[in-house]
Amino acid sequence: MATVEKKSGLTLEPYQVVYRPLITEKGTHISTRYNAYPFEVNPLCTKTEIKEAVEKLWEVRVVAVRTQNRIGKPRRTKNQVGRTSGWKKAIVQLHDEDRIAFF
Numbered sequence: 001m002a003t004v005e006k007k008s009g010l011t012l013e014p015y016q017v018v019y020r021p022l023i024t025e026k027g028t029h030i031s032t033r034y035n036a037y038p039f040e041v042n043p044l045c046t047k048t049e050i051k052e053a054v055e056k057l058w059e060v061r062v063v064a065v066r067t068q069n070r071i072g073k074p075r076r077t078k079n080q081v082g083r084t085s086g087w088k089k090a091i092v093q094l095h096d097e098d099r100i101a102f103f
Contacts, residue, residue, distance in 0.1 A: 010044075014053035017045050021102055022089065036093040037100055043069070043088040050090045061095035 022038040030036050047065040072084040
């Protein structure tokens, strides 16, 4: 498998770039209608690294990648106020002939 070389000298495998697919009602709708799949990804990775990782892991052709940095929500427990951790979301659009089956 190909590895991703970061500027910091850190080398990531494709399975370290893409953490998991996001199986939600909205994600299922996007995948059936627009052939785009949402993933939780490593916050340090760029769009090209995400594209290469998805192509290697599922052997599909990626057309476009859109990313979002999701900010953690404020949470409260008794007298303490904190935040959940932030994460990065990527929506990967595939070629019309390619599909990914998660179920």
